[in-house]
Amino acid sequence: MLAVSYNLQVVYLGVSTLGVATGVLGCFLLFRRRSLLSDTLGHATLPGVALAFLLVAQFGAGGKSFLWLLLGALVSGWLAVRSVQFLRRRTPIREDGALAVVLTVFYGVGVVWLSVIQNLELPGASGLEYYIYGMVASMVLSEALTLLIVSAVALVAVSLLFKELNLCFDEGFVAAQGLPHRWLDELLMLTCLVVTIAGLQTVGLLLIMAMFIIPPATARLWTSSMAGTIGIAAAVGAVGSVAGATASANIPRMPAGAAIILATAILFTLSLFLGRRKGLLQAWLASWRDERGLVERQLLRDVFALQPAKQRAASLAGAPTAGAPSPVSITAATRWRGWSDRRRQAAVGRLERAGQLERGEADAVRLTAQGQRRAVEAERTQALTELYLTEYPSLAPQHLHPYVERIEDVAPAEVAAHLRALFTAGLSAQAASS
Amino acid sequence: MNDPTRSAGEPAVQARHLSVCYDRKPALWEAELEIPRGSMTGIVGPNGAGKSTLIKAMLELVPVSGGSVTFFGKSYREARDRIAYVPQRESVDWEYPISARDVVAMGLYRRLGLFRWVTREAKRAAQEALDRVGMSAFVNRRIGALSGGQQQRVFLARALVQKADLYLMDEPFAGIDATTEQVILDLMRGLRAEGATLACVHHDLATVAEKFDHAVLLNLRVVACGAVSSVFHRENLARCYGGRLEMFSSDEGAFTRLGTQAP
Incomplete structure (x- = not known):
């Protein structure tokens, strides 16, 4: 003592x-x-x-x-x-x-x-x-x-x-x-x-x-x-x-x-x-993780957006895609994002290591099958959040945040189901008209 | 819709010449109204018409510059235990670290008395009220972490544990999701079936007829007060809303739904 x-x-x-x-x-x-x-x-x-x-x-x-x-x-x-x-x-x-x-x-x-x-x-x-x-x-x-x-x-x-x-x-x-x-x-x-x-x-x-x-x-x-x-x-x-x-x-x-x-x-x-x-370290780590995930999903969506329209529609509807995704210039795909070159390259590097993206010649990249799945999922979530905002204008802003990965995380189950149904209906209407 | 004979005896609320001024600026002008027992009354009017002020004045929450109110024929102080008040969601401190159950238990404080902790029975009553509003899963959740609709349900649960005869609610339907709206409406109808009287400040003219059987049209003064079918017509609305009614008058459908004829 x-x-x-x-x-x-x-x-x-x-x-x-x-x-x-x-x-x-x-x-x-x-x-x-x-x-x-x-x-x-x-x-x-x-x-x-x-x-x-x-x-x-x-x-x-x-x-x-x-x-x-x-x-x-x-x-x-x-x-x-x-x-x-x-x-x-x-x-x-x-x-x-x-x-x-x-x-x-x-x-x-x-x-x-x-x-x-x-x-x-x-x-x-x-x-x-x-x-x-x-x-x-x-x-x-x-x-x-x-x-x-x-x-x-x-x-x-x-x-x-x-x-x-x-x-x-x-x-x-x-x-x-x-x-x-x-x-x-x-x-x-x-x-x-x-x-x-x-x-x-x-x-x-x-x-x-x-x-x-x-x-x-x-x-x-x-x-x-x-x-x-x-x-x-x-x-x-x-x-x-x-x-x-x-x-x-x-x-x-x-x-x-x-x-x-x-x-x-x-x-x-x-x-x-x-x-x-909400300690500084924890808050910083969380925002760093959120930010990384967001940039990755945005980049994948940008690459996906440059795929032929037919192929995109088919993947969104959940149909098996014919042929591998085509390579696109990563600089061109993400030009409007306002990212620094370093940020873009870091994201490409991470996605490559995760097996979601392949680098080609010059600044060309191509989605792998896994990357394609994640891009489609992100694209769908984006469309669903937009529907959420327009269909439930009093509810959505209370729950929605930019880092959402699945609509179920930010919407009650029955609302999420309704949004998914709306989205599918929209896709088939689009397919019928084209 | 509502049988007026049900309002036998003293009305649930009777206000006479009720006036409120904030800094010499009138917020409520000689309000005369009667809310019959067993009714579901919507208090409607344009922004700044004094809807919340009316409820607050009745509950002596704001200084009244004239007039009187009786509840079931008695003064507010005498009738206090028969009245439950659901304030506007904006009026509370959402940062306060208190759980949903503890908020509901507040409804029992008057019965519990001073210097006593919340008893086990009180906790159970709070739990049951939360079950009734479909919030069983959020009993221990901090109130500020709930969504707007869930918060509103917690407030309703707090009113429920008071087992009141009159429920006065300030905008219970503002900014909530469809599920909550249905839960609240069902509960309100259930309470009325048990003999309770309900009065709500309500902002949405289009849904007054489907939700309420009585209405108070307010714009600083009471424009009209009575059964929805008799007071909710274009002439009264025009008097209540003035030029701002234009946006509604084009919607003839709203009036046919009300079962009244546009003059």
Whole structure:
């Protein structure tokens, strides 16, 4: 076992529970598109902390000053939330504007108070810095236990109201049913505010937002389910906090808030590339594969299009073709596609290796039997997608994409069958008229 | 088509002088209407006529600037448990990670009460409602990953678990496939046969007569309201749609199908 000092154990207990609570609460902020509100919350606690410090210094509440500062933070944070709501509901200013105004004004007021405090040279003023940048090394057991209790209460509140928290999905329905919504939103904000304040001395008010938002953002890169998002966010929050606290405890002058955020951000960045749900690597691989298949099918169709008309019609109708396909110039066949020479040659090379295309003299190519089958299939799919768009104009655009290989993949079975019947009927009508 | 004697007792919906303004701009003007019990009513009118606003005003979702509404003779708050509302598909947050079953379970929240998790019976009821709309295969699918028609069916399932007496639907037939349309229509007819009242905002004039027995013609004010056979004629439509009716008036067939005579 790795020996961990008692001090560090206390720190781990405190920050990991904070990480879990912020991660879980953050999920709901993210789902509700309220991410920026947590930033405003954090910054808006500063004037409360500073003013409370001034008052305490003035009237001398002595040893209990810590609690007074947190009370100040609570009051000014809550005022900020109400101000945002007021601006959003009663003025033409939208949410983003309201958040920006409230955040900067509150923070500005806080900075002014801080400078007043510094000019007065009051005792203990240097400790105020911890509220801004965060400090974990000095955490004592009572602080860690406070974090534990606050986090536990927040998590219990969220789990009791879990059913109702989902109601933001459909506000019209909620209002019609007379279900709680507005006060629920405020309760969520209040819970976030309390957790923010509990974590203020650890992470600092500048960066606390990241503890709420980065874990769920990371989780979203792995799963689209709600339970999965919450679970992963909790884990990321805990792991990031512990790793950051370790770094902050071991590296002199390393602020805890920044260390925790950096550790969490590393997890986020890894997920950004490796995430199984729309992670960059996966998205890039998928689009590369899609694109390759599309270019191949287009090229085969272009070569097929230059076959004699009779032969084409026969192959499309599924009749055995008389004689081998004739060679065509690949440059001429694909001229209008706007492909670079390299792209075209790469596709020809791939199809040749797959045994679907044979190279002839100069830039001539010829479809093999296998290539012919794939070209016919692609041609058919193309015709079917066009029919799909004209026959089902309200349905097709919801499902259709350019990389479709079989019409059954993008149309319900009965629709696909109908389209295939239409296509066959069209072919025989064509054959009859010619 | 519909026997008016079935509407014995208080009407399902009665609106008197109902008015709504958005920023001093009228969206609904002194609306007077009555929706009889057991009817299937289509609320039709041109774009911006206040069709959705009418439903929202009845459900107190938008501030009303005057007038009153009663449901089965009672206020909305008293009758709330008897009313199911199916909002327009566009009005919800499709990115929200919630499964089809959890959406349907929302219809039971009022009965479940606060601070309680969704019970096993509620989940089963949600499952059964999804079976009824032919969505058994998509119970755990994220709602945003479903097609438009499937989403509409999930909403209908959520209304079904409420076991309401009145269903108010905002454009249930907009942007859906033929299969879904048939499923919804069959279900609506089944509900009416069980004695429920249904009212839908509807945008397609051509299909009003085949889908509904009652109609409310709306264009900021209520132009006409009553059985389709008596209110759905060219004169009313012209009053409702104004010059925009030209595109319909050339289609005499539409009127013969309605069983009414063009004046």
